[in-house]
Amino acid sequence: MPLMIAAYRLASATFDHPLHLGVTEAGPPPAGLLKGTAGIATLLAEGIGDTIRYSLTADPVEEARAGRQLLEALGLRERKDLDLIACPSCGRAEVDVIAVATAAQAALEGRGLPIQVAVMGCVVNGPGEARHADLGIAAGKKKGHLFIKGKIVRVVPEDQMVEALVAEAERLVAEGVEARLAAADESAEAEAAADRAALLDEKGLDVNHSSTRIAKIRSRLEE
Ligand code: SF4
Structure with missing residues (x-):
């Protein structure tokens, strides 16, 4: 090489x-x-x-x-097909990200949808982390929070996440981002905000125990 x-x-x-x-x-x-x-x-x-x-x-x-x-x-060729991205999952994940991403990939590929679609493990950080994606879904409180360009547009039951993603992807490509944002469910943002707050309340701010790990690394460096 x-x-x-x-x-x-x-x-x-x-x-x-x-x-x-x-x-x-x-x-x-x-x-x-x-x-x-x-x-x-x-x-x-x-x-x-x-x-x-x-x-x-x-x-x-x-x-x-x-x-x-x-x-x-690399941005050297116009996108002609799906680009599925997904978070790596962490202590905040509310769903089996690998299983949902695999199911979403299987359901979406081959449909000629030239968009980037994100599968994210939690609604706390997912929509923000994947705000550059055309479309995405984030899990939380047994629901799927569907978002377009980071904005929550619909909330669906967790077992309908993949189905909802496929339906919205088809509409997004057919109608465009502006039209689909305009068709957003008005209560979706508030519902997602409430679910986010409830999860933060349940799990706290440092669900991955980062501060403990950082403290350990620092103490070893100082030894
Ligand atoms: S914070 Fe949420 S979106 Fe980010 S990696 Fe963890 S589960 Fe995935």
Whole structure:
């Protein structure tokens, strides 16, 4: 990998020809994907490279998908399909984030929805953390809080989170952000604020015990 990066840098500095980037024999995913991405993305971010190709020991469709997703992630290609993001989950999570994100990915992909959708584990921080996403859902108090660009637009039962996300994603793409914000349930923001306050009340401000951990690290550093 370092050799591939160094070779392309040298080629780019030496002559003015288009460069086709790739990491050959990267192997099967996920390690092959990581190797390909590390090399290709590093160079693209430096402005080096004109075409790319992932070389994976996998179905060639996987190679094409990885290339498209990398270019979209770097903002070098217009988004044509779903970008599902999700929080890593933590002590605040009100739902199994992995299960909901997996179900949402399966339900949303392949529908040609060129939007970023967020699945967040709690309504305390989720809508704020994912306010850049076009659409998202955050869990809390056995409910799903559906938000568009960080603004809560609807509250649904927890077992309807994925279904509600799919329905709103379809409408958002068909009608646009402004129209869907205008159609927001007027009581949704207040309900989410009440759920957020109740969760803060129940779990406190430092649910991940950060202050204890920071104090421990500091005391070790001082030893
Ligand atoms: S604070 Fe909430 S949104 Fe952020 S990682 Fe934890 S569960 Fe997810």
